[in-house]
Amino acid sequence: MGNDLETREKLLACAREEFMAKGFANASMRQICTKAGVTTGAVYFFFKDKEGLFSALVDDTYQSVMQALQKHLTEDAKEDLASYVHEPGDHDPFVEEIIHVLYANHDAVTLLLSKSSGTKYEHVVDQVIDMIDSSFGENAIRTCDSIPGKQANRYMIHWLSHISVMTFVHLLTHIKDEKKALRFMKPAMEHLICGWTNYILEDKQDNE
Amino acid sequence: MGNDLETREKLLACAREEFMAKGFANASMRQICTKAGVTTGAVYFFFKDKEGLFSALVDDTYQSVMQALQKHLTEDAKEDLASYVHEPGDHDPFVEEIIHVLYANHDAVTLLLSKSSGTKYEHVVDQVIDMIDSSFGENAIRTCDSIPGKQANRYMIHWLSHISVMTFVHLLTHIKDEKKALRFMKPAMEHLICGWTNYILEDKQDNE
Amino acid sequence: MGNDLETREKLLACAREEFMAKGFANASMRQICTKAGVTTGAVYFFFKDKEGLFSALVDDTYQSVMQALQKHLTEDAKEDLASYVHEPGDHDPFVEEIIHVLYANHDAVTLLLSKSSGTKYEHVVDQVIDMIDSSFGENAIRTCDSIPGKQANRYMIHWLSHISVMTFVHLLTHIKDEKKALRFMKPAMEHLICGWTNYILEDKQDNE
Amino acid sequence: MGNDLETREKLLACAREEFMAKGFANASMRQICTKAGVTTGAVYFFFKDKEGLFSALVDDTYQSVMQALQKHLTEDAKEDLASYVHEPGDHDPFVEEIIHVLYANHDAVTLLLSKSSGTKYEHVVDQVIDMIDSSFGENAIRTCDSIPGKQANRYMIHWLSHISVMTFVHLLTHIKDEKKALRFMKPAMEHLICGWTNYILEDKQDNE
DNA sequence: TATGAATGAGATTTCATTCAT
DNA sequence: CATGAATGAAATCTCATTCAT
Numbered sequence A, B, C, D: 001m002g003n004d005l006e007t008r009e010k011l012l013a014c015a016r017e018e019f020m021a022k023g024f025a026n027a028s029m030r031q032i033c034t035k036a037g038v039t040t041g042a043v044y045f046f047f048k049d050k051e052g053l054f055s056a057l058v059d060d061t062y063q064s065v066m067q068a069l070q071k072h073l074t075e076d077a078k079e080d081l082a083s084y085v086h087e088p089g090d091h092d093p094f095v096e097e098i099i100h101v102l103y104a105n106h107d108a109v110t111l112l113l114s115k116s117s118g119t120k121y122e123h124v125v126d127q128v129i130d131m132i133d134s135s136f137g138e139n140a141i142r143t144c145d146s147i148p149g150k151q152a153n154r155y156m157i158h159w160l161s162h163i164s165v166m167t168f169v170h171l172l173t174h175i176k177d178e179k180k181a182l183r184f185m186k187p188a189m190e191h192l193i194c195g196w197t198n199y200i201l202e203d204k205q206d207n208e
Numbered sequence E: 001t002a003t004g005a006a007t008g009a010g011a012t013t014t015c016a017t018t019c020a021t
Numbered sequence F: 001c002a003t004g005a006a007t008g009a010a011a012t013c014t015c016a017t018t019c020a021t
Helices: A004-026 A029-036 A040-046 A050-078 A092-104 A106-114 A124-145 A154-174 A178-198 B004-026 B029-036 B040-046 B050-078 B092-104 B106-114 B124-145 B154-174 B178-198 C004-026 C029-036 C040-046 C050-078 C092-104 C106-114 C124-145 C154-174 C178-198 D004-026 D029-036 D040-046 D050-078 D092-104 D106-114 D124-145 D154-174 D178-198
Strands: A150-152 A201-203 B150-152 B201-203 C150-152 C201-203 D150-152 D201-203
Touching: A004 A029, A004 A040, A004 A050, A004 A106, A004 B004, A029 A040, A029 A050, A040 A050, A050 A092, A050 A106, A050 A124, A092 A106, A092 A154, A092 A178, A106 A124, A106 A154, A124 A150, A124 A154, A150 A154, A154 A178, A154 B154, A154 B178, A178 B154, A178 B178, B004 B029, B004 B040, B004 B050, B004 B106, B029 B040, B029 B050, B050 B092, B050 B106, B050 B124, B092 B106, B092 B154, B092 B178, B106 B124, B106 B154, B124 B150, B124 B154, B150 B154, B154 B178, C004 C029, C004 C040, C004 C050, C004 C106, C004 D004, C029 C040, C029 C050, C040 C050, C050 C092, C050 C106, C050 C124, C092 C106, C092 C154, C092 C178, C106 C124, C106 C154, C124 C150, C124 C154, C150 C154, C154 C178, C154 D154, C154 D178, C178 D154, C178 D178, D004 D029, D004 D040, D004 D050, D004 D106, D029 D040, D029 D050, D050 D092, D050 D106, D050 D124, D092 D106, D092 D154, D092 D178, D106 D124, D106 D154, D124 D150, D124 D154, D150 D154, D154 D178
Parallel strands: none
Antiparallel strands: A150 A201, B150 B201, C150 C201, D150 D201
């Protein structure tokens, strides 16, 4: 009847609802199929298995967000932090871009970040933290180590990476409206940058 | 056989391992019992049910941490933020105390914070965040609103509460050694206090 | 394999056997499934749970018997007992009808009356007794109380209700053949009516 | 400590409560022991198993009631029904005696009659009915068959045996007070005897 | 006498997945 | 393209009973 796509779309829509409500592990294939008005077997024509269904909802978003992030980090890594002077608002372009992407794919991102436990995406937050940690961190370490008697505080670097990422997660969970999100991000970014700028340096003897 | 206490302890140890590895919901009572070398029925002699077993691992810690936190928040709520001037290191006593408690019960705290989904403790992180949010937040709002043309940015308050708590969670996950943890917490706390002090004020027209 | 309906029917048949033999509470789902030649999960495709399986065997019968009874009692309640003169056999139509229904659903009725402990039907006998007690009883009490110096003996009314119902239960257990059952019911009904007519009156001073 | 008997008595008392409340099958040995303030093992010192515990509560009563019944039936069997003319109240001695015994052992009798499903006593009601059926029945059949063109209606005999027994069961369940029970039994017995006297005769051609 | 730990077999139910049709 | 039946393995929990101490 040409409802090839219809059924697939319906399944995806119902799966999104179910995964959102209960998370991957506690979601029920039966419920998804029932809501979609098909029988349990049907889903296996379109998707390999439960995880395949989840993937279909998030993978595009996952790929593009990771790519955008990678690109941004690569560019940032080239910057010379030593000569860097922060002026209020100068990270805005990237922040605006990423917030736009996140909100444009609100559900998929939420699934990835908060509902993926039990899938291959379950460590995606940690992955992103590690990427930022490595990228920013390497750069920071290089810069700090060139200052005599000083060194980078690796724990602070990792923690700042952590809360930077969690800030975006927090955003999606707590602020529905993209414009409000942008307004909130201004002071938040200021504060984070303040951290990166002022608190990652420590005296060399503090080392273990 | 003199293993009067041994079995109970063994069960607790194996349960700790299993819950740590898989979280409460995905942990298997069978596995726990098998590892402990007893039959599935045995556990029900010592503990009411799966959640009772989990409780036995975490409840003492839960109670004492919550009490300590409550006490600290009550004291803090009396402070006058308007006249407050932060001097580096002046939160140390409480921070040292709480870090000590957390590390003394490292596993239990980890179970509570990260592995308790499916139990009555599953919202403990949110509870703590809300407690801090209300306590610090109320105080901050009072102070800010008394400044003409200004108001408190509630999103920032909630976010700062959030990352403050997550900082302790982060600690337990990433730093095994209590002394290193304390050293890390100095700059981290400075940074957080910097946030509470400098970034929660916004112009009144910014309001929606 | 064309056993679309066969399995469901087989499950019902095996369940009937098992429930008949052991009663609801002591019946084993495993046994039922094993006898039916399917795995334990299969039954949950057709029925919600153990009680759902039981319901499937008895609910239709339950509904129709209760309806028939209700209808009969409503009609009877209008009769004027004071002017009532029993003529042998004049209850036959209803008795014949109900006996016909009971025998047409012999197994279901037996399950309902004797094997339903643990289900929502477990008090069905008491319910029926209470219905009869209220209906006949109310009428009897009205009639008796209008006689000076006399009153209805409530214990007798309840007991007559009780043995009236138990007579039908007795029937199903002891007489396999509907025709014989009808023949037996003639004198039995005569005797019961004799009870209702002659033994429910007591002197007023007999009261406590 | 000489509390040999105390523990045993306590166990019996708690078992009586538990069996009364839930019936044999659904009673829990753990509950009984907990209520009695001993551990699960203790009961197996005094009683062989769950059924042994139940037996200890009912067997004496079972034996004596059965003996009394047997004796009464044996005497009755010798009577010549043909020359028997019922005068109101002439069964009272035996009825009074049996009611006295039943009420003196109210709990034990109730356990036997209504709570024994799952034990060797579970068919005790049917046994008693069969005893009465055989005894009264045999006598009745002999008498009836000596009347030309007539015969005994075996179904009526069995049914009358049935409701006669159920009347005593009904009594224990519905009337707490022995004196009230006696008062109720007068008209009830009249009615039952009326049944035995008037309704067990049928024409010979009615036979199957 | 009585304890307290442990057994072992059983119970019902859930669920993703498969496959002939 | 989809159905509907069935699988099979897993889950948690209950309970009478046993036995060394």
